[in-house]
Amino acid sequence: MISVHLLLFLAFGGVAVAGAVNLLVQRHPINSALSLIAVMAALAGEYLLLGAEFVAALQVIVYAGAIMVLFVFVIMLLNAGEEERTSGSRVAILFGVPGMLLGSLLVAWVVLRHSGTEAVAVGALPGSPKTIGQMLFHEFLLPFEVTSILILIAIMGAVVLASKPTVAGSPPKKVND
Amino acid sequence: MVPLSYYLVLSGILFACGVAGFLIKRNIITIFMSIELMLNGVNLSFVAFAAHWKVLAGQIFVFFILVVAAAEAAVGLAIIIAIYRTRETLNVDQVNLLKL
Numbered sequence: 001m002i003s004v005h006l007l008l009f010l011a012f013g014g015v016a017v018a019g020a021v022n023l024l025v026q027r028h029p030i031n032s033a034l035s036l037i038a039v040m041a042a043l044a045g046e047y048l049l050l051g052a053e054f055v056a057a058l059q060v061i062v063y064a065g066a067i068m069v070l071f072v073f074v075i076m077l078l079n080a081g082e083e084e085r086t087s088g089s090r091v092a093i094l095f096g097v098p099g100m101l102l103g104s105l106l107v108a109w110v111v112l113r114h115s116g117t118e119a120v121a122v123g124a125l126p127g128s129p130k131t132i133g134q135m136l137f138h139e140f141l142l143p144f145e146v147t148s149i150l151i152l153i154a155i156m157g158a159v160v161l162a163s164k165p166t167v168a169g170s171p172p173k174k175v176n177d
Numbered sequence: 178m179v180p181l182s183y184y185l186v187l188s189g190i191l192f193a194c195g196v197a198g199f200l201i202k203r204n205i206i207t208i209f210m211s212i213e214l215m216l217n218g219v220n221l222s223f224v225a226f227a228a229h230w231k232v233l234a235g236q237i238f239v240f241f242i243l244v245v246a247a248a249e250a251a252v253g254l255a256i257i258i259a260i261y262r263t264r265e266t267l268n269v270d271q272v273n274l275l276k277l
Contacts, residue, residue, distance in 0.1 A: 003178060005178055005179055009179045009184075013183075013187045016187065016191060017191070020194035020195070020214055021194060023194070023198060023207075023211070023214065024197060024198050024202075029206045029207050032207050032210055033210060036210050036214060039217065043217055043220070043221055046187070046221060047224055050224050050227075051228055052224045052227070052228070052239075054236065055220075055224055055236050058239075058243055059220075059243075063213075063217070063246070066247065067213065067246060070250055070254055071206065071209075071210060071250070071254070074206065074254045074257060074258065075206055077258070078257070078258065078261050078267065080204065080206055080267050083202065083203045083207070084203070084268070092200045092201045093201050095200075096197045096200040096201045097197065097201075099200075100193045103193050103196070104189055104190050104193040107186070107189035108186045108189060108190075111186055111189065112186065127227075127236050131233060132233070132236060132237065135233055135234070135237055136237060136240070139234075147244045147245075150244070150245070150248055151244065151247070153248075154247075154248035154249075154251050154252050155251065157251075157252045158251040158252050158254075158255040159255075160255075161255035161256055161258070161259050162258045162259065165259075
């Protein structure tokens, strides 16, 4: 007998795997980006099944929202077209696809064979924002502050890298030339 | 009730798809998206282990991975814009020289 939980797991997992495969098959980057958004939404469903409400919300807001918007924005900014196949990519397909199948089969076999396979109950762990926040600001306070510095450095790096290059010593060019 | 191993298999499949995309794809933006797919696969296994052993630290780690992924996306996409500005291509096969 199949429980509702397993059914939901299979549905979300099927969407996630289909999106991941579609990301590989599509040649236009915007299609790949949209299928990656589908993968992330399906994973948010899996997180809800595992009782991690806060992580599920973060997944939708930060990953599917902020990060993927950045990706789509850059794809449209650079006017990226379909990628062309080269000899390097043919070799990569020749070795990559069988390697991927072999690798995932091996992982699946090992995990299914050598695990206790105890079931994970729905909402076995309260992953509410309150408990997460309490842990984040007590036990993980130092890593939290370090990540804020990391974000600051990333902001400055992104601004420096994406700004127009100027020749050293010369004044920055006018915008309208 | 879903066994833990099912979640791990799903996370392994997503990670393998990410690795394959990283190797097969030639568009630098799609390669970058494959890295995000790998990070997502790892996140799923973190949350599954957290729920299995009832240790909330696993979800905190997902939070930190999310922050690192956001920082990486910002810097990486800025680098992609800089590469496109100097070379006018997004194909990694044509970006094989350190100097212009």
